[in-house]
Amino acid sequence: xxxxxxxxxxxxxxxxxxxxxxxxxxxxxxxxxxxxxxxxxxxxxxxxxxxxxxxxxxxxxxxxxxxxxxxxxxxxxxxxxxxxxxxxxxxxxxxxxxxxxxxxxxxxxxxxxxxxxxxxxxxxxxxxxxxxxxxxxxxxxxxxxxxxxxxxxxxxxxxxxxxxxxxxxxxxxxxxxxxxxxxxxxxxxxxxxxxxxxxxxxxxxxxxxxxxxxxxxxx
Amino acid sequence: xxxxxxxxxxxxxxxxxxxxxxxxxxxxxxxxxxxxxxxxxxxxxxxxxxxxxxxxxxxxxxxxxxxxxxxxxxxxxxxxxxxxxxxxxxxxxxxxxxxxxxxxxxxxxxxxxxxxxxxxxxxxxxxxxxxxxxxxxxxxxxxxxxxxxxxxxxxxxxxxxxxxxxxxxxxxxxxxxxxxxxxxxxxxxxxxxxxxxxxxxxxxx
Numbered sequence: 001x002x003x004x005x006x007x008x009x010x011x012x013x014x015x016x017x018x019x020x021x022x023x024x025x026x027x028x029x030x031x032x033x034x035x036x037x038x039x040x041x042x043x044x045x046x047x048x049x050x051x052x053x054x055x056x057x058x059x060x061x062x063x064x065x066x067x068x069x070x071x072x073x074x075x076x077x078x079x080x081x082x083x084x085x086x087x088x089x090x091x092x093x094x095x096x097x098x099x100x101x102x103x104x105x106x107x108x109x110x111x112x113x114x115x116x117x118x119x120x121x122x123x124x125x126x127x128x129x130x131x132x133x134x135x136x137x138x139x140x141x142x143x144x145x146x147x148x149x150x151x152x153x154x155x156x157x158x159x160x161x162x163x164x165x166x167x168x169x170x171x172x173x174x175x176x177x178x179x180x181x182x183x184x185x186x187x188x189x190x191x192x193x194x195x196x197x198x199x200x201x202x203x204x205x206x207x208x209x210x211x212x213x214x215x216x217x218x219x
Numbered sequence: 220x221x222x223x224x225x226x227x228x229x230x231x232x233x234x235x236x237x238x239x240x241x242x243x244x245x246x247x248x249x250x251x252x253x254x255x256x257x258x259x260x261x262x263x264x265x266x267x268x269x270x271x272x273x274x275x276x277x278x279x280x281x282x283x284x285x286x287x288x289x290x291x292x293x294x295x296x297x298x299x300x301x302x303x304x305x306x307x308x309x310x311x312x313x314x315x316x317x318x319x320x321x322x323x324x325x326x327x328x329x330x331x332x333x334x335x336x337x338x339x340x341x342x343x344x345x346x347x348x349x350x351x352x353x354x355x356x357x358x359x360x361x362x363x364x365x366x367x368x369x370x371x372x373x374x375x376x377x378x379x380x381x382x383x384x385x386x387x388x389x390x391x392x393x394x395x396x397x398x399x400x401x402x403x404x405x406x407x408x409x410x411x412x413x414x415x416x417x418x419x420x421x422x423x424x
Contacts (some may be wrong), residue, residue, distance in 0.1 A: 056271050064411070125280045125336035125407065153378045196336060198407055200278065 005092035006100060007034050016103045023104050028184035029161065030104065031173055035144065036092065043079035043085045045146050045204055048119050050191035054118075062134075066201035067126040067194075072117040077129050086117075092144070093206065101140050101182055101210055110213035113137045122157050130166045133185045137211035141183050144206040145176030153195075157203040162191040175203040185209065220302050221310060222389075224246045234314045243372055245384060246313070249355060249391035259357045261295035262415055272422070281337040281405075284348075285329035296330070300367045302326050303353075303419060310349055311393065311421060319350060319421040328419030331376040333368050337414070338407040341376045344396035349420040352396050354386030357415040366407035376402050396420070 009015050023030045035041075050086075053068035072090075075081040079090035087127065093163065094111040102108050112118070133141055143159065151157070153172055161171040173181065183190060224230055225246060237244055248255070267282035288300025304321040312319050321327050344352050354370070362368070364383055368393065372382040384392065394401055408414060 021413055055271075057269070064335075066334075124278070129334055194406070196409055198409070 003052065005037055005040060005088040005096045007037060009034065010100060014073070016100075018180065019104045020106060023182070024106070028105065028188060029171075029190065030182055032104070032180040032182065033176070035180040037088070037175065037176055038191055040085055040088055041146065044089060045148055047085065048146065048204060049121070049202070051119070053119075053121050063131040064129040065127060067128065068121040069099070070119040070121070070124065071114075072119060073212045074115050079186050090117055093208075096212055097142060097144075097180075098213070100180075101142065102213070104142055104182060105184065107139055107184070108213040109140050109210035111210065112208045113211055114208070118206060120205045120207050122194060122197050124197050124200045126193040126203075127156070128193075130162055130191050130193040132189050132191050133209065134189075135185075138185045138209035140210045140213040141181075141185055142207060142210060143179075143181040145181070146204045146206065147177055147181035147202070149201065150174055150203075151201050153200065155199045156197040157201065158193040158195065160195060162193065164189075164191070166191050175205075195217035220248055220250055220255050220298070221306060225249070225310065231313060235316065236395070238315050238395075242423075243382070243392065243394035243401070245266055245387065245390055245392050247387060247390040248385075248393065249389050252389065255389040257295040258299060258355075258417065259359070259415065262332070262357060262417070265296065267330065267332045277340060277342045279339040281335065281339065282332040283329050285326040285411040288315065299417065300327050307353070308421060309355065314393070315351060315395075317350055317421075318424040320424040322420060322422060323348075324336050328417050330415070330417050333405060333408050333414035335408055335411050335414075337368070337405075339405040341373055341378075341402050343376075343399055343401050343403070344420070345399040345401070347420075348422050349396050350423045351420070351421045352392075352394050353421070354390075354416050354418040356390035356392070356394040358386035358413070359388050361385035361387070362410070366408065366410045366412060367406040368414040369406050369414060371404050371406060373402040373404065386412075386416075397423075403419075411423065 019032060051070045053070045056069040057066045074090055079087050082090050098109050098111045157175055159173045160169045163170050263282045267284045270283045271280050272278055288297040304327050308319055368386055370378045370384045374381050
Protein backbone atom coordinates (compact mmCIF):
# COMPACT_ATOMS: atom_id res chain seq x y z
CA UNK A 1 0.00 0.00 0.00
CA UNK A 2 1.21 3.53 -0.76
CA UNK A 3 1.70 5.82 2.18
CA UNK A 4 -1.22 8.09 1.37
CA UNK A 5 -4.52 8.19 -0.48
CA UNK A 6 -4.30 11.93 -1.00
CA UNK A 7 -3.31 13.93 -4.02
CA UNK A 8 0.30 15.08 -3.70
CA UNK A 9 -0.74 18.74 -3.73
CA UNK A 10 -2.47 18.21 -0.40
CA UNK A 11 0.90 17.50 1.19
CA UNK A 12 2.04 21.05 0.36
CA UNK A 13 1.80 23.22 3.50
CA UNK A 14 1.09 26.31 1.42
CA UNK A 15 -1.84 24.59 -0.27
CA UNK A 16 -3.23 23.48 3.05
CA UNK A 17 -2.84 26.94 4.49
CA UNK A 18 -4.71 28.44 1.57
CA UNK A 19 -7.52 25.90 1.94
CA UNK A 20 -7.72 26.67 5.64
CA UNK A 21 -8.07 30.39 4.87
CA UNK A 22 -10.77 29.63 2.30
CA UNK A 23 -12.58 27.45 4.81
CA UNK A 24 -12.70 30.21 7.38
CA UNK A 25 -13.68 32.78 4.78
CA UNK A 26 -16.59 30.58 3.68
CA UNK A 27 -17.89 30.27 7.21
CA UNK A 28 -16.67 26.73 7.74
CA UNK A 29 -17.96 25.16 4.53
CA UNK A 30 -15.74 24.33 1.56
CA UNK A 31 -15.46 22.10 -1.48
CA UNK A 32 -11.96 20.87 -2.29
CA UNK A 33 -11.21 19.50 -5.76
CA UNK A 34 -8.59 16.95 -6.82
CA UNK A 35 -8.50 15.20 -3.48
CA UNK A 36 -7.37 11.66 -4.12
CA UNK A 37 -4.11 10.20 -5.28
CA UNK A 38 -3.83 10.05 -9.09
CA UNK A 39 -5.86 7.15 -10.47
CA UNK A 40 -7.65 6.37 -7.24
CA UNK A 41 -10.82 8.35 -7.97
CA UNK A 42 -11.11 6.78 -11.43
CA UNK A 43 -10.70 3.29 -9.99
CA UNK A 44 -13.38 3.54 -7.34
CA UNK A 45 -16.82 4.10 -8.93
CA UNK A 46 -17.10 0.90 -10.97
CA UNK A 47 -15.92 -1.17 -8.02
CA UNK A 48 -18.23 0.52 -5.54
CA UNK A 49 -21.23 0.29 -7.86
CA UNK A 50 -20.68 -3.45 -8.18
CA UNK A 51 -21.21 -3.92 -4.46
CA UNK A 52 -24.60 -4.70 -2.91
CA UNK A 53 -26.54 -1.67 -1.74
CA UNK A 54 -29.53 -1.67 0.56
CA UNK A 55 -32.26 0.90 0.89
CA UNK A 56 -31.78 3.49 3.61
CA UNK A 57 -35.26 4.78 4.35
CA UNK A 58 -35.77 7.00 7.37
CA UNK A 59 -38.88 8.92 8.28
CA UNK A 60 -38.57 10.49 11.71
CA UNK A 61 -38.54 13.84 13.44
CA UNK A 62 -34.90 14.51 12.59
CA UNK A 63 -34.68 13.54 8.95
CA UNK A 64 -36.63 12.05 6.11
CA UNK A 65 -34.69 10.34 3.37
CA UNK A 66 -34.50 7.52 0.90
CA UNK A 67 -31.26 6.49 -0.75
CA UNK A 68 -29.05 3.45 -1.10
CA UNK A 69 -26.17 2.60 1.16
CA UNK A 70 -23.35 0.10 1.08
CA UNK A 71 -21.39 -0.42 4.23
CA UNK A 72 -17.94 -1.82 3.64
CA UNK A 73 -16.73 -3.38 6.82
CA UNK A 74 -13.13 -2.96 7.84
CA UNK A 75 -11.71 -6.45 8.45
CA UNK A 76 -10.33 -7.28 11.87
CA UNK A 77 -6.91 -7.45 10.27
CA UNK A 78 -7.24 -3.82 9.29
CA UNK A 79 -7.40 -1.80 6.12
CA UNK A 80 -4.59 -3.71 4.47
CA UNK A 81 -6.83 -6.72 4.27
CA UNK A 82 -9.26 -4.93 1.97
CA UNK A 83 -8.68 -5.57 -1.70
CA UNK A 84 -7.23 -2.68 -3.65
CA UNK A 85 -8.29 0.02 -4.20
CA UNK A 86 -10.68 -0.33 -1.25
CA UNK A 87 -7.68 -0.47 1.03
CA UNK A 88 -6.77 3.06 -0.05
CA UNK A 89 -10.36 4.23 0.33
CA UNK A 90 -10.30 2.83 3.83
CA UNK A 91 -7.05 4.61 4.54
CA UNK A 92 -8.59 7.82 3.21
CA UNK A 93 -11.62 7.68 5.45
CA UNK A 94 -9.92 6.53 8.62
CA UNK A 95 -6.50 8.25 8.46
CA UNK A 96 -5.80 10.72 5.68
CA UNK A 97 -9.18 12.44 5.73
CA UNK A 98 -9.14 13.20 9.47
CA UNK A 99 -5.66 14.64 9.18
CA UNK A 100 -6.62 16.69 6.14
CA UNK A 101 -9.85 17.87 7.75
CA UNK A 102 -8.04 18.89 10.90
CA UNK A 103 -5.61 20.96 8.86
CA UNK A 104 -8.31 22.67 6.78
CA UNK A 105 -10.95 23.22 9.43
CA UNK A 106 -8.61 24.08 12.27
CA UNK A 107 -10.53 21.62 14.45
CA UNK A 108 -8.79 18.47 15.60
CA UNK A 109 -10.90 15.59 14.41
CA UNK A 110 -10.45 11.84 14.20
CA UNK A 111 -11.81 9.10 11.99
CA UNK A 112 -15.48 8.13 11.95
CA UNK A 113 -16.64 6.17 14.95
CA UNK A 114 -18.15 3.49 12.71
CA UNK A 115 -15.91 0.60 11.69
CA UNK A 116 -17.22 0.59 8.16
CA UNK A 117 -16.93 2.75 5.10
CA UNK A 118 -20.14 4.60 4.26
CA UNK A 119 -20.90 4.53 0.54
CA UNK A 120 -24.07 6.36 -0.50
CA UNK A 121 -25.85 6.06 -3.83
CA UNK A 122 -28.69 8.24 -5.04
CA UNK A 123 -30.79 6.97 -7.93
CA UNK A 124 -34.10 8.11 -9.36
CA UNK A 125 -36.40 8.38 -6.37
CA UNK A 126 -33.65 9.08 -3.84
CA UNK A 127 -33.64 12.17 -1.66
CA UNK A 128 -32.45 13.60 1.65
CA UNK A 129 -34.78 16.19 3.09
CA UNK A 130 -33.57 19.27 4.93
CA UNK A 131 -31.71 18.50 8.15
CA UNK A 132 -28.81 19.92 10.15
CA UNK A 133 -26.70 16.93 11.15
CA UNK A 134 -26.88 17.53 14.86
CA UNK A 135 -25.69 14.52 16.79
CA UNK A 136 -23.07 12.94 18.93
CA UNK A 137 -19.63 12.46 17.38
CA UNK A 138 -20.33 14.91 14.59
CA UNK A 139 -17.90 17.81 14.52
CA UNK A 140 -17.22 17.99 10.79
CA UNK A 141 -19.24 16.48 7.96
CA UNK A 142 -17.54 15.15 4.85
CA UNK A 143 -18.75 14.16 1.41
CA UNK A 144 -16.27 12.55 -0.99
CA UNK A 145 -17.77 12.96 -4.44
CA UNK A 146 -17.33 10.05 -6.87
CA UNK A 147 -20.05 10.91 -9.37
CA UNK A 148 -19.18 10.65 -13.03
CA UNK A 149 -21.22 12.87 -15.26
CA UNK A 150 -23.17 15.99 -14.52
CA UNK A 151 -26.75 17.14 -14.78
CA UNK A 152 -28.71 20.32 -14.14
CA UNK A 153 -30.06 21.19 -10.72
CA UNK A 154 -33.68 20.62 -11.75
CA UNK A 155 -32.91 16.90 -12.07
CA UNK A 156 -32.15 16.83 -8.37
CA UNK A 157 -29.27 15.25 -6.52
CA UNK A 158 -27.33 18.45 -5.92
CA UNK A 159 -26.19 19.33 -2.41
CA UNK A 160 -28.11 22.41 -1.29
CA UNK A 161 -27.36 24.53 1.73
CA UNK A 162 -30.38 26.38 3.02
CA UNK A 163 -31.24 29.50 4.95
CA UNK A 164 -32.94 29.30 8.34
CA UNK A 165 -36.33 29.02 6.64
CA UNK A 166 -35.13 25.58 5.39
CA UNK A 167 -36.32 26.41 1.89
CA UNK A 168 -34.22 29.24 0.46
CA UNK A 169 -31.14 27.85 -1.22
CA UNK A 170 -28.05 29.84 -0.28
CA UNK A 171 -25.57 27.57 -2.04
CA UNK A 172 -25.93 24.67 -4.43
CA UNK A 173 -23.17 22.23 -5.33
CA UNK A 174 -23.51 19.71 -8.16
CA UNK A 175 -22.44 16.13 -7.57
CA UNK A 176 -18.67 16.14 -7.80
CA UNK A 177 -16.00 13.76 -8.95
CA UNK A 178 -12.84 13.59 -6.83
CA UNK A 179 -14.22 16.39 -4.68
CA UNK A 180 -14.41 16.71 -0.93
CA UNK A 181 -17.05 18.80 0.80
CA UNK A 182 -16.19 19.67 4.38
CA UNK A 183 -18.37 21.68 6.71
CA UNK A 184 -18.67 22.36 10.40
CA UNK A 185 -21.71 20.75 11.95
CA UNK A 186 -21.54 23.18 14.87
CA UNK A 187 -21.66 26.01 16.01
CA UNK A 188 -23.46 27.09 12.80
CA UNK A 189 -26.78 25.34 12.40
CA UNK A 190 -26.36 24.37 8.78
CA UNK A 191 -29.56 23.20 7.10
CA UNK A 192 -28.93 21.24 3.93
CA UNK A 193 -30.54 18.67 1.70
CA UNK A 194 -30.19 16.60 -1.45
CA UNK A 195 -33.33 17.15 -3.55
CA UNK A 196 -35.20 14.25 -5.08
CA UNK A 197 -33.51 12.74 -8.11
CA UNK A 198 -36.09 12.68 -10.89
CA UNK A 199 -34.08 11.02 -13.65
CA UNK A 200 -32.12 7.80 -14.03
CA UNK A 201 -28.72 9.17 -13.06
CA UNK A 202 -26.52 8.11 -10.16
CA UNK A 203 -24.90 10.22 -7.47
CA UNK A 204 -22.15 8.31 -5.69
CA UNK A 205 -20.40 9.51 -2.54
CA UNK A 206 -18.58 8.33 0.51
CA UNK A 207 -19.91 10.51 3.28
CA UNK A 208 -20.18 10.75 7.04
CA UNK A 209 -18.99 12.70 10.03
CA UNK A 210 -15.72 13.15 11.85
CA UNK A 211 -15.85 13.46 15.63
CA UNK A 212 -13.70 15.81 17.62
CA UNK A 213 -10.32 14.63 18.77
CA UNK A 214 -8.47 15.99 21.74
CA UNK A 215 -5.25 15.55 19.77
CA UNK A 216 -4.08 17.76 16.94
CA UNK A 217 -3.14 15.81 13.79
CA UNK A 218 -1.05 16.78 10.80
CA UNK A 219 -0.81 15.48 7.24
CA UNK B 220 -68.76 -5.72 -2.02
CA UNK B 221 -69.28 -4.14 -5.43
CA UNK B 222 -71.05 -0.78 -5.37
CA UNK B 223 -74.73 -1.24 -6.19
CA UNK B 224 -74.66 1.29 -9.02
CA UNK B 225 -72.28 -0.89 -10.99
CA UNK B 226 -74.87 -3.64 -11.27
CA UNK B 227 -77.55 -1.45 -12.86
CA UNK B 228 -78.23 -2.58 -16.42
CA UNK B 229 -77.91 0.93 -17.84
CA UNK B 230 -74.57 1.41 -16.12
CA UNK B 231 -73.27 -1.91 -17.39
CA UNK B 232 -74.39 -1.12 -20.89
CA UNK B 233 -72.57 2.18 -20.88
CA UNK B 234 -69.41 0.57 -19.56
CA UNK B 235 -69.61 -2.14 -22.22
CA UNK B 236 -69.84 0.50 -24.93
CA UNK B 237 -66.87 2.39 -23.51
CA UNK B 238 -64.82 -0.78 -23.26
CA UNK B 239 -65.70 -1.78 -26.80
CA UNK B 240 -64.56 1.64 -27.95
CA UNK B 241 -61.12 0.93 -26.54
CA UNK B 242 -61.32 3.15 -23.52
CA UNK B 243 -59.47 2.61 -20.28
CA UNK B 244 -62.30 2.70 -17.78
CA UNK B 245 -62.48 4.34 -14.40
CA UNK B 246 -65.53 3.75 -12.25
CA UNK B 247 -66.36 5.28 -8.89
CA UNK B 248 -67.50 4.36 -6.38
CA UNK B 249 -66.21 0.84 -7.00
CA UNK B 250 -67.07 -0.72 -3.65
CA UNK B 251 -69.49 -0.13 -0.83
CA UNK B 252 -67.94 2.74 1.11
CA UNK B 253 -67.57 0.66 4.26
CA UNK B 254 -65.65 -2.02 2.39
CA UNK B 255 -63.31 0.56 0.90
CA UNK B 256 -62.61 2.03 4.32
CA UNK B 257 -61.96 -1.41 5.76
CA UNK B 258 -59.55 -2.19 2.96
CA UNK B 259 -57.70 1.07 3.47
CA UNK B 260 -57.27 0.32 7.16
CA UNK B 261 -56.19 -3.23 6.41
CA UNK B 262 -53.53 -2.11 3.93
CA UNK B 263 -52.26 0.50 6.38
CA UNK B 264 -51.65 -2.22 8.96
CA UNK B 265 -49.81 -4.58 6.65
CA UNK B 266 -46.04 -4.13 6.30
CA UNK B 267 -45.09 -3.43 2.72
CA UNK B 268 -41.74 -4.43 1.28
CA UNK B 269 -39.71 -2.30 -1.08
CA UNK B 270 -39.76 -3.59 -4.65
CA UNK B 271 -37.22 -2.57 -7.23
CA UNK B 272 -36.32 -4.46 -10.40
CA UNK B 273 -33.30 -6.70 -10.55
CA UNK B 274 -32.59 -5.27 -13.96
CA UNK B 275 -34.36 -3.29 -16.68
CA UNK B 276 -36.41 -3.10 -18.91
CA UNK B 277 -39.08 -1.89 -16.51
CA UNK B 278 -37.88 0.42 -13.78
CA UNK B 279 -39.82 1.08 -10.63
CA UNK B 280 -39.56 1.70 -6.92
CA UNK B 281 -42.51 1.34 -4.58
CA UNK B 282 -43.74 -0.69 -1.64
CA UNK B 283 -45.81 -3.83 -2.01
CA UNK B 284 -47.79 -6.33 0.01
CA UNK B 285 -49.16 -9.48 -1.53
CA UNK B 286 -50.73 -12.52 0.09
CA UNK B 287 -52.63 -15.64 -0.80
CA UNK B 288 -56.18 -15.27 0.56
CA UNK B 289 -57.23 -17.97 3.00
CA UNK B 290 -60.55 -19.64 2.28
CA UNK B 291 -62.17 -19.12 5.69
CA UNK B 292 -60.45 -15.91 6.80
CA UNK B 293 -62.57 -12.79 7.25
CA UNK B 294 -59.64 -10.37 7.20
CA UNK B 295 -60.48 -7.58 4.77
CA UNK B 296 -57.60 -8.43 2.45
CA UNK B 297 -58.46 -12.16 2.38
CA UNK B 298 -62.05 -11.32 1.59
CA UNK B 299 -60.90 -8.98 -1.15
CA UNK B 300 -58.54 -11.59 -2.59
CA UNK B 301 -61.36 -14.11 -2.80
CA UNK B 302 -63.73 -11.48 -4.18
CA UNK B 303 -61.37 -10.55 -7.02
CA UNK B 304 -61.37 -14.19 -8.14
CA UNK B 305 -65.16 -14.48 -8.05
CA UNK B 306 -67.53 -11.50 -8.09
CA UNK B 307 -65.10 -8.96 -9.52
CA UNK B 308 -64.00 -11.39 -12.17
CA UNK B 309 -67.61 -12.07 -13.16
CA UNK B 310 -68.38 -8.36 -13.29
CA UNK B 311 -65.34 -7.63 -15.44
CA UNK B 312 -66.40 -10.43 -17.77
CA UNK B 313 -69.82 -8.79 -18.02
CA UNK B 314 -68.24 -5.44 -18.93
CA UNK B 315 -65.58 -6.71 -21.30
CA UNK B 316 -67.33 -9.67 -22.88
CA UNK B 317 -64.16 -11.69 -22.29
CA UNK B 318 -63.83 -15.11 -20.70
CA UNK B 319 -61.42 -14.55 -17.86
CA UNK B 320 -59.60 -16.35 -15.09
CA UNK B 321 -57.50 -15.33 -12.10
CA UNK B 322 -53.72 -15.47 -12.47
CA UNK B 323 -52.61 -19.10 -12.78
CA UNK B 324 -50.27 -18.82 -9.83
CA UNK B 325 -49.32 -16.56 -6.98
CA UNK B 326 -51.40 -13.96 -5.14
CA UNK B 327 -54.44 -12.79 -7.07
CA UNK B 328 -53.64 -9.15 -6.37
CA UNK B 329 -51.23 -6.95 -4.49
CA UNK B 330 -51.40 -3.80 -2.42
CA UNK B 331 -49.06 -1.05 -3.51
CA UNK B 332 -47.92 2.00 -1.59
CA UNK B 333 -46.20 4.92 -3.26
CA UNK B 334 -44.34 7.35 -1.03
CA UNK B 335 -42.01 10.21 -1.91
CA UNK B 336 -39.51 8.81 -4.40
CA UNK B 337 -41.75 6.01 -5.64
CA UNK B 338 -42.48 5.57 -9.32
CA UNK B 339 -43.36 3.04 -12.02
CA UNK B 340 -41.83 3.80 -15.38
CA UNK B 341 -43.69 3.31 -18.65
CA UNK B 342 -44.66 -0.24 -19.56
CA UNK B 343 -47.56 -1.95 -21.32
CA UNK B 344 -48.23 -5.13 -19.28
CA UNK B 345 -48.06 -7.17 -22.50
CA UNK B 346 -46.30 -10.45 -22.92
CA UNK B 347 -47.22 -12.29 -19.73
CA UNK B 348 -50.51 -13.82 -20.79
CA UNK B 349 -52.60 -11.09 -19.23
CA UNK B 350 -55.90 -9.80 -20.59
CA UNK B 351 -57.29 -7.11 -18.27
CA UNK B 352 -55.51 -4.98 -15.69
CA UNK B 353 -57.41 -3.54 -12.76
CA UNK B 354 -56.42 -0.99 -10.16
CA UNK B 355 -58.53 -0.34 -7.09
CA UNK B 356 -57.76 3.13 -5.79
CA UNK B 357 -57.55 3.54 -2.01
CA UNK B 358 -56.09 7.03 -1.71
CA UNK B 359 -58.40 9.13 0.47
CA UNK B 360 -57.64 12.49 -1.11
CA UNK B 361 -55.87 13.48 -4.33
CA UNK B 362 -53.14 16.05 -4.83
CA UNK B 363 -51.97 18.23 -7.72
CA UNK B 364 -50.57 16.53 -10.78
CA UNK B 365 -47.26 18.34 -10.32
CA UNK B 366 -46.69 16.36 -7.13
CA UNK B 367 -46.54 13.14 -9.12
CA UNK B 368 -48.01 9.77 -8.29
CA UNK B 369 -50.60 10.05 -11.05
CA UNK B 370 -51.48 7.23 -13.42
CA UNK B 371 -50.67 8.32 -16.96
CA UNK B 372 -51.59 6.59 -20.19
CA UNK B 373 -49.17 7.30 -22.99
CA UNK B 374 -49.37 7.22 -26.77
CA UNK B 375 -45.96 5.53 -26.85
CA UNK B 376 -43.35 4.40 -24.38
CA UNK B 377 -41.74 7.83 -24.43
CA UNK B 378 -45.00 9.73 -24.43
CA UNK B 379 -46.92 11.94 -25.05
CA UNK B 380 -49.45 11.65 -22.27
CA UNK B 381 -52.95 10.95 -23.57
CA UNK B 382 -54.63 10.80 -20.19
CA UNK B 383 -53.59 11.51 -16.60
CA UNK B 384 -55.61 10.21 -13.66
CA UNK B 385 -55.16 11.35 -10.09
CA UNK B 386 -54.89 8.80 -7.29
CA UNK B 387 -58.47 7.77 -6.66
CA UNK B 388 -60.55 7.00 -3.67
CA UNK B 389 -62.74 3.90 -4.11
CA UNK B 390 -62.08 3.92 -7.84
CA UNK B 391 -61.59 1.01 -10.19
CA UNK B 392 -59.46 1.40 -13.29
CA UNK B 393 -59.78 -1.28 -15.97
CA UNK B 394 -57.78 -1.48 -19.16
CA UNK B 395 -57.13 -3.96 -21.92
CA UNK B 396 -53.61 -5.41 -22.02
CA UNK B 397 -54.11 -8.22 -24.50
CA UNK B 398 -52.15 -6.37 -27.16
CA UNK B 399 -48.91 -4.40 -26.94
CA UNK B 400 -49.05 -0.66 -26.74
CA UNK B 401 -51.20 0.20 -23.71
CA UNK B 402 -48.33 2.22 -22.30
CA UNK B 403 -48.85 3.57 -18.84
CA UNK B 404 -46.87 4.68 -15.83
CA UNK B 405 -47.12 6.14 -12.34
CA UNK B 406 -45.16 9.35 -12.27
CA UNK B 407 -42.48 9.94 -9.67
CA UNK B 408 -44.06 11.02 -6.40
CA UNK B 409 -42.26 14.23 -5.47
CA UNK B 410 -43.89 15.08 -2.16
CA UNK B 411 -44.72 13.30 1.06
CA UNK B 412 -48.06 11.83 0.01
CA UNK B 413 -49.20 8.23 0.10
CA UNK B 414 -50.77 6.64 -2.96
CA UNK B 415 -52.46 3.35 -2.12
CA UNK B 416 -53.92 0.84 -4.54
CA UNK B 417 -54.72 -2.83 -4.86
CA UNK B 418 -54.07 -4.09 -8.34
CA UNK B 419 -53.94 -7.25 -10.38
CA UNK B 420 -54.67 -8.83 -13.72
CA UNK B 421 -57.12 -11.26 -15.19
CA UNK B 422 -55.96 -13.80 -17.73
CA UNK B 423 -57.84 -15.36 -20.64
CA UNK B 424 -59.78 -18.41 -19.50
